[in-house]
Amino acid sequence: MVDGGHDLEDAVRRAARNQGIGLxxxxxxxxxxxPAIAEYRALFRPQQVEKLxxxxxxxxxxxxxFEEFRPxxxxxxxRGDGPFxxxxxxxxxxxxxxxxxxxADRHIPWRESEIELHYSGGRRLARPAFxxxxxxxxxxxxxxxxxxxxxxxxxxxxxxxxxxxxxxALDTLLQPGTG
Numbered sequence: 001m002v003d004g005g006h007d008l009e010d011a012v013r014r015a016a017r018n019q020g021i022g023l024x025x026x027x028x029x030x031x032x033x034x035p036a037i038a039e040y041r042a043l044f045r046p047q048q049v050e051k052l053x054x055x056x057x058x059x060x061x062x063x064x065x066f067e068e069f070r071p072x073x074x075x076x077x078x079r080g081d082g083p084f085x086x087x088x089x090x091x092x093x094x095x096x097x098x099x100x101x102x103x104a105d106r107h108i109p110w111r112e113s114e115i116e117l118h119y120s121g122g123r124r125l126a127r128p129a130f131x132x133x134x135x136x137x138x139x140x141x142x143x144x145x146x147x148x149x150x151x152x153x154x155x156x157x158x159x160x161x162x163x164x165x166x167x168x169a170l171d172t173l174l175q176p177g178t179g
Contacts, residue, residue: 110131
């Protein structure tokens with residue numbers, strides 16, 4: 001997974017399928033995966049540790065640019081468990097058009113997309129998204145309704161709340177000696 005550029009969800013699903021077991025049987029082991037990935041990277045792939053830090057810095061800049069939309073960092077950069085080519089932010093807006101206007105006001109070229117997120121009760125919902133490129137990184141802005149804090153996206157592997165960081169939590173993670 002670390003060297004192949006696969007995300008954790010795909011790697012876990014593939015491993016479970018190869019072993020002939022269900023995700024329910026794998027879930028208790030997930031807590032051991034993140035520390036093992038971090039240890040492996042620190043020992044054998046220090047360049048990936050630096051890339052992770054750089055991508056988190058880029059995420060922080062993007063979060064500050066979109067602070068009026070209460071951004072939350074989600075995905076591989078939160079736990080450092082997957083490829084780092086993408087920064088995914090959840091933004092809370094009354095309408096997707098408000099985010100599009102924000103991008104246009106800053107002369108950022110973007111394209112529209114949809115991202116499917118998991119929710120409680122096994123629901124999967126498509127959410128509008130805007131993608132733009134910053135350097136060599138794709139930044140995905142996934143738009144959630146302004147009042148949707150009571151029904152947050154779920155982690156597709158654990159079924160629990162999707163791990164996410166607000167700007168303050170990301171700032172703490174980026175302090176020297178952490179993350």
